[in-house]
Amino acid sequence: MQNNLFIYNTLSKKKELFIPIHPPFAGIYVCGPTVYGDAHLGHARPAITFDLLFRYLLHLDYKVRYVRNITDVGHLENDADEGEDKIEKKARLEEKQPMEVAQFYINRYHLLMNKLGVLPPTIEPLASGHILEQAKLISTLIKKGFAYKTESGAVYFNIKEYQRKYESYGRLSGRNLDDLYSNTRILQGQSEKLNSFDFALWKIADSNHLMKWNPYPFRNGYPGWHLECTAMSTKYLGKKFDIHGGGIDLLFPHHECEMAQSFAAYGKDSVKYWMHNNLITINGQKMGKSLGNFITLEQLFKGSHPLLNKDYSPMTIRFFILQSHYRSLVDFSNESLLAAESSLTKILKAIEIIKKIKPSNTSTLDINSLNNKCYEALNDDLNTPVLISCLFEGVKYINSLNEGLDKINSDDIETLKNLMNTFVFKILGLENEKNNDKDEPFIEELIDASLNIRQIIKLNKDWSTSDKIREELNKIGILIKDRKNDVGWERE
RNA sequence: GGUCGGUUAACCGAGUGGCUAGGUAGCGGUCUGCAAAACCGUUUACGGCGGUUCGAAUCCGCCACCGACCUCCA
Numbered sequence: 162m163q164n165n166l167f168i169y170n171t172l173s174k175k176k177e178l179f180i181p182i183h184p185p186f187a188g189i190y191v192c193g194p195t196v197y198g199d200a201h202l203g204h205a206r207p208a209i210t211f212d213l214l215f216r217y218l219l220h221l222d223y224k225v226r227y228v229r230n231i232t233d234v235g236h237l238e239n240d241a242d243e244g245e246d247k248i249e250k251k252a253r254l255e256e257k258q259p260m261e262v263a264q265f266y267i268n269r270y271h272l273l274m275n276k277l278g279v280l281p282p283t284i285e286p287l288a289s290g291h292i293l294e295q296a297k298l299i300s301t302l303i304k305k306g307f308a309y310k311t312e313s314g315a316v317y318f319n320i321k322e323y324q325r326k327y328e329s330y331g332r333l334s335g336r337n338l339d340d341l342y343s344n345t346r347i348l349q350g351q352s353e354k355l356n357s358f359d360f361a362l363w364k365i366a367d368s369n370h371l372m373k374w375n376p377y378p379f380r381n382g383y384p385g386w387h388l389e390c391t392a393m394s395t396k397y398l399g400k401k402f403d404i405h406g407g408g409i410d411l412l413f414p415h416h417e418c419e420m421a422q423s424f425a426a427y428g429k430d431s432v433k434y435w436m437h438n439n440l441i442t443i444n445g446q447k448m449g450k451s452l453g454n455f456i457t458l459e460q461l462f463k464g465s466h467p468l469l470n471k472d473y474s475p476m477t478i479r480f481f482i483l484q485s486h487y488r489s490l491v492d493f494s495n496e497s498l499l500a501a502e503s504s505l506t507k508i509l510k511a512i513e514i515i516k517k518i519k520p521s522n523t524s525t526l527d528i529n530s531l532n533n534k535c536y537e538a539l540n541d542d543l544n545t546p547v548l549i550s551c552l553f554e555g556v557k558y559i560n561s562l563n564e565g566l567d568k569i570n571s572d573d574i575e576t577l578k579n580l581m582n583t584f585v586f587k588i589l590g591l592e593n594e595k596n597n598d599k600d601e602p603f604i605e606e607l608i609d610a611s612l613n614i615r616q617i618i619k620l621n622k623d624w625s626t627s628d629k630i631r632e633e634l635n636k637i638g639i640l641i642k643d644r645k646n647d648v649g650w651e652r653e
Numbered sequence: 654g655g656u657c658g659g660u661u662a663a664c665c666g667a668g669u670g671g672c673u674a675g676g677u678a679g680c681g682g683u684c685u686g687c688a689a690a691a692c693c694g695u696u697u698a699c700g701g702c703g704g705u706u707c708g709a710a711u712c713c714g715c716c717a718c719c720g721a722c723c724u725c726c727a
Contacts, residue, residue, distance in 0.1 A: 201727090205727085210727095414723085450727095485666060486667075489659090494665080496678090497666090499678095500665055501676085504675095504676050628688085641689075643688080643689080644691095649690085
């Protein structure tokens with residue numbers, strides 16, 4: 162298949178044609194969660210955005226290696242390079258081993274992502290499992306003169322030195338080092354650093370610290386946060402790989418530091434395309450753990466949050482997120498979730514209806530051009546809102562065919578079926594949550610039988626009895642649709 | 654304060670210098686024994702003020718408001 166995929170590169174601030182470094186392979190690295198709490202709506206966005214990218218690249222026949230890490234060490238609670246490790250704090254509060262906390266939330270994360278139809282990445286590395294790789298990277302950086310060891314044994318990245326040699330710190334996030342000088346907060350306990358914005362590569366653990374390692378030549382400590390992504394992406398994708406993704410809130414300082422580390426260590430850019438998804442807001446404010454204004458996915462699925470009017474299914478959430486472009490801000494509201502629910506139902510219904518459409522000798526619809534429009538939408542930086550509008554055009558076609566207002570030949574009907582199935586299920590990753598009954602054929606026969614009897618009653622114009630049957634079936638969730646010459650039904 | 658981004662109809666949400674995005678909700682109609690569904694039609698759009706242009710919601714400038722990052726955050 163001809164690849165015409167353009168993606169917006171944060172580094173160049175332009176949409177660029179996606180040309181992988183080693184076709185037919187494509188390498189993606191996405192920053193995954195820090196596992197110290199349940200995933201909330203905000204976590205669903207990058208997971209779904211890059212799941213879409215993963216699915217589309219697979220559909221385009223790329224051999225995709227998709228690495229999404231788990232941060233289970235090194236992410237500190239408070240100010241830069243100070244404060245307590247997030248996972249360790251949770252462990253202390255819950256009287257558990259840090260690895261127990263991490264494992265618990267890893268399991269939860271997998272469960273929730275699975276519900277959202279997010280495919281597992283092909284590699285899901287843990288930061289704690291790559292201490293040696295991180296130590297080796299620190300040694301390289303020290304050897305090349307971009308990192309320094311302090312008296313206590315901690316190691317920091319020397320941004321000033323990096324800037325002197327390469328003049329490229331701030332390139333990704335559009336930051337200017339002089340501004341950083343004047344704007345960076347002076348934090349307590351940073352006397353060891355040469356400059357306030359130098360970031361930690363290796364931290365020394367105090368006596369209470371539970372998670373500590375001794376990878377030669379560093380001891381009694383743990384790695385800094387930015388380090389893991391460089392170490393693990395290099396290990397699994399190489400020193401230069403295709404796509405690095407993550408939330409836009411990670412752009413600075415995390416990705417900027419990552420980029421600097423890699424460049425310093427290997428003398429070249431490690432990433433060809435940087436992609437950033439936008440955030441989800443709630444009442445116009447970023448949904449975030451530290452702000453405490455988040456709604457967890459579990460709460461959404463159960464409707465158990467004061468701001469929720471009802472429960473929303475995982476597929477409603479997925480569709481809600483895909484309805485906006487990944488680089489746009491999305492504001493949470495019951496109204497838009499409700500709208501997403503109705504819209505998705507409409508699409509899924511049409512996909513059921515198309516199975517029953519009978520072909521004609523001719524077509525009055527241009528299915529091929531619709532097919533092209535779908536690809537054009539995705540190729541334009543994964544423009545899912547436009548893709549969805551095209552799919553609604555397909556829905557319109559299907560309903561119109563069902564009404565007998567349009568005609569379609571058997572080739573076109575296959576194309577249309579294939580188009581809807583491919584884009585809705587395979588690429589957008591949506592699922593029909595209602596179609597999971599094992600005894601469905603039996604139920605169908607049962608309902609068909611009762612409706613056949615009702616048709617006889619209707620012929621006798623016994624409206625009250627036929628209405629009664631409709632009412633009774635409706636009570637158990639069956640919706641009757643009387644038509645001119647026959648009758649249809651569906652589950653509510 | 655610095656940097657960056659946004660402001661589209663009731664709500665959500667794309668987009669282009671001139672041609673109906675789409676969805677949800679509402680209203681009217683067709684169909685139906687009735688209802689539902691479906692179909693058809695339809696309602697106040699492009700934050701404000703200037704400028705460029707034959708023409709701007711789309712380009713430029715200024716202003717207002719909102720947000721993100723500058724600390725951990727997806």
